[in-house]
Amino acid sequence: MIRILSVLLACCLALPVLAQGGPLRIEITEGVIEPVPFAAPAFVPETPQAAEVARQITEVVAADLTGTGLFRRIGPDAFISQVSDFNAPVAYPDWRAVNAQALVTGEVAVQGSALIVRFRLHDVFAGQEMGSGLQFQGTVESWRRMGHKVADVVYSRITGEGGYFDSRVVYVSETGPKDNRQKRLAIMDYDGANTQFLTDSSAIVLAPRFAPSGDRVLYTSYSSGRPRIYLLDVASVSTRALDTEAGSMSFAPRFAPDGRTVIFSQTQDGNTDLFTLDLTTGTRQRLTSAPSIETAPSYSPDGAQIVFESDRSGSQQLYVMPATGGEATRISFGQGRYGTPVWSPRGDYIAFTKQNTGRFHIGVMRTDGSEERLLTASFLDEGPTWSPNGRVIMFTRETRGASGEANLYSVDISGRNLQRIPTTGGASDPAWSPLQN
Amino acid sequence: MKKSITAFALCAALGAAGCTNPDRFAAGGAGAGGLGAGADGGIGTSVLDPSSPAYFQQAVGDRVLFAVDQSTLNDAARAVLDGQAAWLISNPEFTAVIEGHADEQGTRDYNLALGARRANAVREYLVSRGIAGHRLESLTFGKERPIAVCSDETCYTQNRRAVTVVAAGGLTS
Incomplete structure (x- = not known):
């Protein structure tokens, strides 16, 4: 399933690299209220057999952009001009007339089992391209990834942030009644497509976490009868118990x-x-030895510090300490209990679950605990995971009652654009992969 | 579950010897079930073997309950555990796995740790009552296996529990 996509500057297109800084720019941190209107006419098939996949790729690109809440797609019905030749000059006035600020044009070729996608991003009001045209090459089966890669570039050029669409999510798929829930690991594209099950439901599995390279997954399983941590290789779906102490x-x-x-x-x-285990040497190290609960550890991106939760003060709170152990500094001071802290991949925020007066929240705070901001509220929200660019958080939301079900949701760090991620059946404990290569 | 606690309250009043009396408690428990069944009748009239896991579960009482976010054993819990200890002393060929659980009002990791604390509180109490540590294993299920599925205190109070599961023979791990 893992395929290498080559990213090439399309030499045949001979496009100039334009200076950035035109008017088409979204500052995510400033809180976008009005989404940027864009047009994405169906990518042009180089041959008739590429027509269907060209249309599908266009839809993936558009869905990625629209799904951020930062962009609004202008429907094809409004178009004045069509794009039937990828290399023909763009009729900017026609796109201005429909108020498209951004225009994505593309071309798709199928050559045997190979798929080639070329695209350009246009700043309509500036009447010029935004960055160079790019070409992606992969297999026909990887067409969705090609669309995500195009959308990542578009998003990145307009926002100045890294993209997050060509990424995957590993999670726990849930079926069955609440008192006998069947759980198994599953992996999917970030948007819910291409689901693959990684374990069966013969034992409870919990909280999978990606390796920084995205090729392996850590998780907890009761397959031995007790909760124990395991390492799974995504490509081969082979799994092994990690060496933790007997009993x-x-x-x-x-x-x-x-x-x-x-x-x-x-x-x-x-x-x-808290303990660490070196997978290469098997060396174990104890980091804490308090009678309190220390759990849910997460590293800072530079690996120097960890954030974790502890009830050493009498209730669940967040602490930061050096990755080698030592003195921990409490960073959560608001009302209620704080758990499941996760350091942003950008290093700027810590996401957490907060429990207060019978409600659960997903929130973010600076790494020193300042600027706490709650992004969600519900009967039960928990377990945030960061998008690769640190701008979106996915989490578990469970509904109340006997028929309560867990599902995955995402929200951006400003608290906007709450969305349910489509999954087959119930889902919990998402972990977002890094961007794929 | 409530029935077994009631049964044990009687036990405690009568002393440990009374608890292991099969006639009084197994018959009593089964009788109550028979009455409840009404016209259908005819169920549960057999006498439980006092050395059986079913007897332990129903007559001795296999579980104790905890307050929110707590792992402290209250008087009622200690009374149940005194009965469990007496049964385990009378039935030395049995070992026990103590399963700690939490209600859904907590994060997953924390509840695993809390369930472990609850199981360990029971284990330590049983050890203090003379049960050899090697016969007792504690295990946590966190909030993964509620027995009551509503989302209010009537269910939560049943889910914040530690259940002692007895089996003949050694522990597996």
Whole structure:
């Protein structure tokens, strides 16, 4: 399933690289109220057999952009001019007339099992291209990824941020009644497409987490009868138990940015502490030894610090400490309980779950605990995971009652654009991959 | 579940010897079930073997309950556990896995740790009552296996529990 897509500057297009800084620009941090209108006429098929996939790729690009809440698509019915030749000059006045600020044009070729997508982004009101035309090449089966890659470039050029569409999410698929829920690991594209199950439901599985390279997944499973952490290779779907102490229980694993150190919680005699395990040497290290609960650890992107939750103060709160252990500094001070902290891949925020007066929230705060901002509120929201660009958070929302069901939602860090992620059946514990290569 | 606690309250009043009396408690429990069944009748009239896991579960009481976010054993819980200890002493070939659980009002990881705390509180109490530690294993299910599925306190109070599951023979791990 993993395929390498080559990203090439399209030499045949001979396009000049234009200076950035034109009027077409979205500052995400300033809070976009009015989405930028864009047009994405169906990409032009180079041959008739490419027509269907060209249309599908266009729809993926448009759905990615619209799904951010930052863009609004102008429907083809409004178009004055059509794009039937990718290399013909663009009739900018026609696109201005329908108020499209951005225009994405493309061309798709199928050559045997190979798929080639070329596209250009146009700043309609400036009447020029925004950046160079690009070409992506992959297999026909990877057509959705090609669309995501196009959308990532468009998003990135207009916002100045990294994209997040060519990414995957590993999560726990849920079926069955609440008192006998069947859980299994699943992986899908960030938008819910291409779901693949990674385990069966013979044992409870919890909280999968990607390796920084996206090729492996840590998770917790009861397959031995006790909660224990496992490492799964995504490509081969092979799994192995990690070496944790006999008689103990382990859970809440997460990779360090180095991709070889795993941090996790281990419970011995009822007490839960933080440990690390070096996957290469098998060396274990204890990081905490308090009688309180220490769990849900997450590394800073530079690997120097970890944020975790502890009830050492008497209630669940967030703490930051050096990655090697040592003195921990409490960073959460608001009302209620705080858990499941996750450091943003950009290093600028920590996302968390907050529980207060019978409600659950997903929130973000600066890494020193300042500027706390709650993004959601519901009966039960928990377990945030960051998009690769640190601008969107996915999490679990569970509805109340006997028929309560868990589903995945996303929200951007300004608290806007709350969306349910389509999954087959219930879903919980999402973990967002890094951008794919 | 409420029935077994009631049964045990009687037990406690009568002392540990009374608890292991099969005639009084197994018959009593089954009788109550028979009455409840009404016209259909005819169920549950057999006497439970006092050395059976079913007897432990129904007559001794296999679980204790906890307050919100707590792992402290209250008087009622200690009374149930005294009965469990007596049964385990009388039935030395049995081992027990103590499963700690939490209600859904908490994050997943924290609830795993909380369930482990609850299981361990029970384990330590049973050890203090003379049960060898090697016969007792604690396990947490966090909020993964509620027995009551509503989303209010009537269910939460049943889910904040530690259940002692007895089995003949050794522990697996």
